[in-house]
Amino acid sequence: MSSSRLDPWVDAYAQRTAEMQASEIRALFAVASRPEVVSLAGGMPFVQALSMDMMAETVSRLLLERGAVALQYGSGQGDVVLREQILEVMADVQVSAHPDDIVVTTGSQMALDLVTRVFCDPGDVVLVEAPSYVGALGVFRAYECDVIHVAMDEQGLNPAALEEAIAALAAQGRSAKMLYTIPSFHNPAGVTQSQPRRAEILQLAQRAGILVLEDDPYGLLGFDGEAPAAIRAHDEEGVIYLGSFSKTIASGLRVGWAVAPHGVREKLVLAAESAVLCPSNYSQLTISEYLATQPWREQIKTYRELYRERRDALLESLEQLMPQGTTWTTPAGGFYSWVTLPEGLDAKAMLPRAVAALVAYVPGTGFYVDGSGHEHMRLSYCYPEPDRIREGVRRLAGVIEGELEIAHTFGTSSTLRTSSGTNVPGPDLQ
C-alpha cells in the first residue's frame, strides 16, 4: 500500500467508494498471524475437525458420478436438491419454507450484500445491534445506509431500546427500512435472545413495517440442549433469514443462503445473477453430496463439543487471570466472548502492545459505525486449542495489568485513542 504511487483514477470513483475503508490495523493482524502469536482475533472455524479422507472420497465420488454437472454453470438461485437439503438443516431452528423460497449465495456475506442492494437506497436507515457484525456494517456502509445502533444487554438486542429508536426516528418523520440482528450466539457480543424477547422484537418490527434481517450462522452451534428457534420460525413475510455452511461444514466452500418472502426472493435471484451469474455448482454439489452421504449431524455435534471445550478454557482462564474491573459475556454457543476492559483502558490503542506480547484480539471499535467500542474487545475461542487459549489469556491479562499500572502511575492510559475505521483482520485472519 505505497501511497507514493499516484492514482490517476482518484476523481473517477463512485460516491459509495468513499465509504469503503481500509483497515488501519490490517498490517498488525498480518503480524498477528505468525505462529508464535496466540490469535484470539480470528473467527475461523476449526475445519481440521473434518475428516479429510472422507471429504476427498466425497468429492471424488461427486466428480466421477456427476462431474459434468458439478463443473458446469448452474441456476442463479442455486441447486434445487441442495435447497431441499437446506430445509432439513433449518428444521433444527424450526424454520419451515419451500425450496423455492431459498436463494443460495457465495457465503451468507453475499446474501447480506444482495438484500441490501435490493432494499436500500442511499440514506435509508438500518437498525443494528450495538455492537454488530463488522461484515454487515461494511455492506450497509457500502450502500450508503444510515446505520443506527440499538443497545443490547445479556439477552441480546434490547426491545425497549428498539422501541425508543423507532420512536426517535418517527419523531423525525423517518422510519427504518431494516433491522439487522443476530439472535443466537451473537458476533461479537456472545449473547443470545430469549424466545420471549424474539417475539417482542418481531412484534415491534412488524408494527413499524420494518423488515427483519435475521443472520444465523451459529444457530446450530449451541452448547446446551436444543438449537434456539429462529425469529423466522414465527413469521414468513416479515423476516429474511440468512444461513451458512461456513461454520457447520467448512468456510472455504463459500456457501450460504437466504430464505425470503416470495416477492423478495425473485428480486434476490435477479440481483444474484447480476452479481455472480450463479453460485458455484462445484461447492454446492460438494455440500449436497456430503449431506446426502455423511452423518452431518454427528459432525455438527463434534464441532459443538470442540467449541464448548474451548469456550470453557477461555472462560475459566478469564476468571482466573483477568484483573479486577474486567468483565465478559458467557456465550452459550458460537465463537465469541465480548470483553469490557477496566475503566480508562482502550482496546484499540492497546492492541500493538498485545501483539508485542504475542496475543491478538479484535478491538471493539470495529463493531460500531459511530466510533464507540474503545473499552471493548472481541475474543474468539473457535480456532486455537484450549492450551493455547489459556496461554493467550495469560498474556492478555499481563498486558492489561501493565496498562492499569501505567494508568495508576500517570493517571491515564499510556495509549491515546485513535480514530475509527474497519478495525478487523481480513477474511484470511478472521
Next chain:
Amino acid sequence: MSSSRLDPWVDAYAQRTAEMQASEIRALFAVASRPEVVSLAGGMPFVQALSMDMMAETVSRLLLERGAVALQYGSGQGDVVLREQILEVMADVQVSAHPDDIVVTTGSQMALDLVTRVFCDPGDVVLVEAPSYVGALGVFRAYECDVIHVAMDEQGLNPAALEEAIAALAAQGRSAKMLYTIPSFHNPAGVTQSQPRRAEILQLAQRAGILVLEDDPYGLLGFDGEAPAAIRAHDEEGVIYLGSFSKTIASGLRVGWAVAPHGVREKLVLAAESAVLCPSNYSQLTISEYLATQPWREQIKTYRELYRERRDALLESLEQLMPQGTTWTTPAGGFYSWVTLPEGLDAKAMLPRAVAALVAYVPGTGFYVDGSGHEHMRLSYCYPEPDRIREGVRRLAGVIEGELEIAHTFGTSSTLRTSSGTNVPGPDLQ
C-alpha cells in the same frame, strides 16, 4: 412466478431494483433445455472434455495434502500462488503484471459487478459495443448507469463510431466513465478487433480519460495461430483486464479475476470483501493444484480443437441451408456466431416457433439496452456435438423459410414485435 401473491414489500425496494428485470422468455428457455431440443442458445463450455478421473485425483490430493487451507477462509484478494499462476496464463495474451495487481473473483461476472460498484454513480455513462454481453448490460443497468451502444463491424468495435460517441457526449457537456469491450471472439458478435484497431481504441479512450474495461474470457480460445494480444498489453494504467477460468478449465468452479491499476485494485479488494468476504479457497486451490500438476495448455488446445470443429459444423451448415438474405459472422475463436435475418423477420417473435420446431437460440434484443436487435440472433456452437449443430441449423433454416413464406404471402412476418427485456436464458442454460 405467480403474480396473484401480493408482495407486502413492493414499496420498500431500492430504486435500483426497478432496473433488475426478469426475462419474459425464461419459461421458453426452460422448455428449450429438454433433450429433444437442439439448443444453440447456451454459452456453456463443454466441460465433458475434461478427464473426470484426473479432476477427482487432483482434488483428492489437494484435500489430503492441504485440506485445512482449501476448506478455510482465504484472503479477500485471492490466493497468492493462484495469482502467480494467473500471470503465467495471461502471458499468452501478452499481459504482464504483478501478483498484487490481481483480484480473484467469483467468476469474472463478479469482477464486472465490483468494477461498476467502485466506479459508477447512477447516471454515469458507460460505452458498450452494439451488441454487448448481456451479463455486463445487466450489471450496468443494476447500477443505474446510462449505457450507450457504439457500432461494431466485422473487426469489432468501430473507432470512428467511438470517436463520434465521445464527441456527441462532449457536445452535451458529458463524458463517459468507462468503455466496456470484448476485443477477442466477441460475445455475442463473434468478431475480433485487429491489433491496429485495439491501439486506436485505446488511444481514443486515453485521450478522453475513459477507463477501458477489457473483458477477455475467450482470448485463449482462438482457432488460428497465437492468441491475440490484449488491449491491457499496451497500457497498465488505463485498462482493467478481466479474465476467467470458466471457459479454459470449468465454469462450475466460478473463478475469474481482474487485473487493475494499483489504486483501483485496493478499492476492488475492499468491495470484494464487502460482497463475499473472500473467494472460495476450495475452488481457487482446485485450480491452482490443477495448473501446477496438469498439462493445462494441452487441455486448452483440446478445447480449441473441439470448438473449432463445432464452429466449422455451424458455418458449413449455415452456408448450405440458410435462406438467401440471411448473413452471419465468422468467428475465429470463442463460442458464438451472430446471425442477421432476412429483412422483415424478427428473431424474438420467431423464437416460440423455433422452440416448437425443436431448436433454440438467443434473440438479438437481449444484447442491447435500447430495444434494437430484433433482426439478429446469437447462435452458440460450444455445447452441442457437430451432428446436433447441423440438425439444429436444418431446423432453424426451416423455421426461417416458413417465416419468409408467410411474409411473402401476407406482406409481413407472422409475428409481432414484442417489448424489450432480458431476452436470455438463465445461467444454467447459458
